[in-house]
Amino acid sequence: MSAFRYDLLQQDTDSQARRGRITTSRGAIETPVFMPVGTLATVKGILPEALKEIGAQIILANTYHLYLRPGHELIQQLGGLHKFMHWDRPILTDSGGFQVFSLGDLRKITEEGAAFQSHVDGSKHMLTPELSIEIQRALGSDIIMVFDECIPHPAERNYVAESTNRSARWAKRCREALPAGSQSALFGIVQGGMELDLRKQSVEQxxxxxxxxxxxxxxxVGEETSLMYDMMEYSLPLLPVNRPRYVMGVGTPENLLEGVARGCDMFDCVMPTRNARNGLLFTSFGKIAIKQARYRDDERPLDPECQCYVCRNYSRAYLRHLYISKEILASVLNTHHNLYYYQQLMSGIRQSLENGTFSEFRRDFYNKRDMHKLNPTD
Structure with missing residues (x-):
């Protein structure tokens, strides 16, 4: 029987924010939590040991990509995804639904599943709810996501309704495909587009x-930030109190803070790692584009308030030099800093919830950014 459990530890009195703990067979996950994305069995630009050092509790890997390359059978043969990528903490795998959605004309959705053409070699495949579960079980995931169809925005209401109902039927097939007593926990995915009544219907299903x-x-998926927040605010309270709540593919530090305020426990996004490789770095006072000429001779650390390895040892001038020179170390150091920043943000949120000071934490977060806009000395 799965060791998976969620415990609600604190509930904020001024918002929907909550502090909790997820227990898995590979360790506890303190929530709210941000999960670094390791699409191809690696979080780009950082060693697993460094991920642990900066406080990463769980990472996310991708069903679609690992199915195509190197193949879930090979990973299973080699001892499972944890051993394959040298990560002994929990792993969540998404179902492949979003990747199939992003293929556009290269895929066709039917009741059976999603027929698609591989972006790797052009080969044709059919990904069904049953196969998605089979792949994720072979990988040895601690948390498995149901196979669903990610609805684009904007979309016709009739299409949204049809897709939402089909995803519910697929979710039931995923539930039935996961054997009783599995060590993996299965998460359902709420769809419904930007239609409140269809979101509620999806939750009920x-x-x-x-x-x-x-x-x-x-x-x-392209909606305005305010609309995304509206969907969170409406949908999250409809979910069971005694189960973890996860908003997929979100986002900026502001998104995480606002998601927590609306009751979310789990987040993932490629933003900290992708932006790091593009020279966009997160700090306590906002973002820095390290390629800018004003950092050419700047001796200061990236963020004077940050205690990460990068900020303790390197100047902005050096980080700019590496990035402008297209050195590999630029991606390594930038990634380390950005992921450290995200982990520290979540740690600070958890601490504020324990102390009953989440409202103050939220206010201070924005005040620092507002002060910087008024006096952009950094």
Whole structure:
């Protein structure tokens, strides 16, 4: 029987924010939590040991990509994903639904599943709810996501309704495909586009099936930030109190803070790692584009308030030099800093919830950014 469990530890009195703990067979996950994305069995630009050092509790890997290359059978043969990538803490795998959605004309959705053409070699495949579960079980994931269709924005209401109902039927097939007593926890994914009544319907359909956790899908797909927050604010309180709540593919530090305020426990996004490789770095006072000429002779650390390895040892001038010179170390150091920043942000949020000071933490977060805009000396 799965060791998976969620415990609600604190509930904020001024918002929907909550402090909790997820227990898995590979360790506890303190929530709210940000999960670094390791699409191809690696979080780009950082060693697993460094991920642990900066406080990463769980990482995310991708079903679609690992199915195509190197193949879930090979990973299973080699001892599972944890051994394959040298990571002994929990792993969540998404179902492949978003990747299939992003293929556009290269895929066709039917009741059976998603027929698609591989972006790797052009080969043709059919990804079904049953195969998605089979792949994720072979990988040895601690948390498995149901296979769903990610709805684009904007979309016709009739299409949204049809897709949402199909995703609910697929979710039921995923539940049935996961054997009783599995060590993996299964999360349902709420769809419904930007239609409140369809979001509610999706929640009700998933709750009837029953899952160990619940996620909001179909967000951060091109909608305005205010609309994304509206969807969170409406949908998250509909989910069971005694199950973890996960908003998929979100986002900026501001998104994480606002998601927590609306009741979210788990987040993932490629933003800290992708932006690091593009020279955009997160700090306590906002973002820095390190390629800018004003950092050419800047001796200061990237963020004077940051205690990461990068800020303790390197100047902005050096980080700019590495980036302008296209040195590999630029991606390594930038990634380390950005992921450290995200982990520290979540740690600070958790601490504020324990202390009953989340409102003050949230206010101070924005005050620092506002002060910097008024006096942009950095």
């Amino acid at each position: 998933l709750r009837e099936i029953g899952f160990e956790g619940y996620a909001l899908g179909g967000l951060s």
